[in-house]
């Protein structure tokens with residue numbers, strides 16, 4: 117037992133014959149400087165990483181209240197043509213917080229997809245699913261046309277030409293009394309199956325729906 121104790125290393129650097137050691141010193145200066153440099157590096161890295169992390173995951177914990185807005189009365193809309201209405205998607209920032217939505221009544225002859233069943237109105241976003249330029253409804257051609265890169269969508273907002281990767285997004289609708297209300301946005305794939313809102317350029321067919329999950333906070337716009 118006493119032999120074992122004698123083999124134990126002393127905690128003092130001087131006893132361990134470390135060059136340049138001072139009496140009473142238990143940590144070598146090299147180790148102390150290395151530890152200090154690592155600590156300073158960790159603090160500097162956290163100063164960059166923590167704000168970025170908070171910015172990235174913060175919206176997950178922020179609940180976005182569902183916003184419904186009256187866009188007109190029932191008599192304003194038909195089931196054969198779209199009426200553009202302006203929706204405020206981000207209040208208090210003026211024109212930048214508004215978007216145009218094309219609205220028409222549900223038409224059982226046109227809206228035969230099972231996903232549309234029960235919806236009183238069809239509300240189609242004017243934001244192009246390619247890069248987000250505003251599309252325009254051209255009544256004579258019965259097409260939504262994007263002026264930026266030639267994206268073309270049919271009467272139901274499905275892509276029929278150009279680079280967009282999915283149909284135009286839609287909004288939930290409801291009727292309250294005589295008023296027509298437009299609610300949260302959702303995205304659709306080429307079969308008009310509904311998905312939580314995606315950003316422009318994110319496909320929803322096949323594997324795309326898994327590769328591009330909905331961004332937290334993408335409820336609006």
Ligand code: FES
Pocket residue numbers: 244245246247248249262263264265266267278279280
């Ligand atoms: S933004 Fe519409 S086609 Fe490119």
